[in-house]
Amino acid sequence: MYKILVINPGSTSTRLALYEEGIELFREKINHPKEELNVYKSVMEQCPLRKDAVINMLDKWKVPINELAAVAGRGGTLRPIKSGTYIVNQRMIEDCIRGVGGHHASNLGAVIASEIAAKAGIPAFVVDPPVVDELGELARITGLPEIKRKSRFHALNQKECAKAAANELGKSYQEARIIVVHLGSGISIGAHICGQVVDVNDCYDSEGPIMPERAGTLPAGDLVKMCYSGKFTLEEMQKKLTGKGGVYAYLGTSDMISVKGKVNLGDKAAKLLYDAMAYQVSKFVGALSTVLEGNVDCIAMTGGLAGDDDFIKMVSCRVDWIAPVKVYPGEMEMEALAKGVLEVLQGAVEAKIYCDDSIID
Ligand SMILES: Nc1ncnc2c1ncn2[C@@H]1O[C@H](COP(=O)(O)OP(=O)(O)O)[C@@H](O)[C@H]1O
Numbered sequence: 001m002y003k004i005l006v007i008n009p010g011s012t013s014t015r016l017a018l019y020e021e022g023i024e025l026f027r028e029k030i031n032h033p034k035e036e037l038n039v040y041k042s043v044m045e046q047c048p049l050r051k052d053a054v055i056n057m058l059d060k061w062k063v064p065i066n067e068l069a070a071v072a073g074r075g076g077t078l079r080p081i082k083s084g085t086y087i088v089n090q091r092m093i094e095d096c097i098r099g100v101g102g103h104h105a106s107n108l109g110a111v112i113a114s115e116i117a118a119k120a121g122i123p124a125f126v127v128d129p130p131v132v133d134e135l136g137e138l139a140r141i142t143g144l145p146e147i148k149r150k151s152r153f154h155a156l157n158q159k160e161c162a163k164a165a166a167n168e169l170g171k172s173y174q175e176a177r178i179i180v181v182h183l184g185s186g187i188s189i190g191a192h193i194c195g196q197v198v199d200v201n202d203c204y205d206s207e208g209p210i211m212p213e214r215a216g217t218l219p220a221g222d223l224v225k226m227c228y229s230g231k232f233t234l235e236e237m238q239k240k241l242t243g244k245g246g247v248y249a250y251l252g253t254s255d256m257i258s259v260k261g262k263v264n265l266g267d268k269a270a271k272l273l274y275d276a277m278a279y280q281v282s283k284f285v286g287a288l289s290t291v292l293e294g295n296v297d298c299i300a301m302t303g304g305l306a307g308d309d310d311f312i313k314m315v316s317c318r319v320d321w322i323a324p325v326k327v328y329p330g331e332m333e334m335e336a337l338a339k340g341v342l343e344v345l346q347g348a349v350e351a352k353i354y355c356d357d358s359i360i361d
C-alpha cells in the first residue's frame, strides 16, 4: 500500500494531502496572508515556514514519515521540459533555488518534498510542473528575434481538467480539442490539441488578461518608457508585473472574493476591473479558438475564481458560441500529483530525469 504525501505551495497557500493507493485520506489548505509572506525578501526564504507547516500537519494527521512511500511536490519554474513525472534530483533543486524560470512559490514544492523525502529515505517527485512546454513552432515566434514566447502556466491543473472534460465528452485526452481557462492568482488559457498544449499565455511573466496579482499583457511602448523613467528599479518593475500587478495594483488586494464583495456593495472601481477581467479572459479564449481552427470540443473553466458563478456567466456569455462551457471550480492538482507518482511507484510509467536530454532549448 503506497502512501503518498502531496505538497502544493501556491502564491498564497500551501495545500497538503495524503493519498493511499489513490484514495485521499487527508486534505488541508494552509493560507498564508500577504502580510505573513511580505516579510520575506524571496520565495525561497519562505521554505522553513512552509516546511514547518507540512511537518505540523503530518503530526496533526498522526502520520509518521516512515509510513510514506514517496513525496510529491508541485514544482517548479524550472527550465522548459516535456509533460510527465520527474524524480527530484540535485539539478532540479539547484534550478528551483536559483529560480532559472522565475521565483514562483511552486519552486518550494520540489525543495520541501525532497527535504522530507530525504529524512524518510524515500523518493520525491514533481508532476507536470508549470514549465511543461508543448508550444507549436508558430506559437513561439514574437516580433523580435531576440524574444521567444515561453510556456509557463498551470500545466498540472490544466491537463487534469482537460482530461476530466474529455472524459465527460466520451473522448480520450489524446483525441480531444479543448480550451482550458485556469482562473487563479495567475490566469492561464491553453489550447489543448490531442494531448498537447500547443499555445498558452505565459501567465508567470505577465502575458495574458489582467490577473488577480499580475498585470497581464501591457502596451509595450508605454512599458518601456516606464522602465526607463528612472522611477523604478528592475525588481520594482518585475514586482509590478508579477505579484503586485493586476487587480492588486488597482485595489490593494488580489483576493477576488473580497473584490466581489466590493462589487456587490456598488464599488464602481472594483466593478470596472471585475468586468474588464472577464472581458479580457473572453478575448484570449476567442484568440485560442483560431488556434483550434474553430473545431473546439469544449471550453473548460477551472481555478479558484471558477467558483464565482457571476464571473463564469460573464465569460460564458461571450464565448459559448465557440463551444459548450464546462466548469470545474478549484483545482485537481492534488489528485493529479498523487496519480502521477502512484503510476511510477506501481511501475506503470517510468519517472523522467531532469537533465540536458529532457530540457527543451
Ligand atoms: N469561490 C470563489 N469565488 C471567487 N473567487 C475565488 C473563490 N475561491 C477562490 N477565489 C479567488 O481565486 C484566487 C486564487 O485562486 P486559486 O486557484 O484558489 O489559488 P492560487 O492560484 O493562488 O493557487 C483568489 O483571488 C481567490 O480570492
Ligand SMILES: CCCC(=O)OP(=O)(O)O
Residues within 6 Å of the ligand: 010, 011, 077, 104, 130, 152, 153, 154, 184, 185, 186, 187, 203, 204
Ligand atoms: C508559474 C505559473 C503557474 C502559476 O501562475 O500558478 P499560481 O496561479 O498558483 O501562482
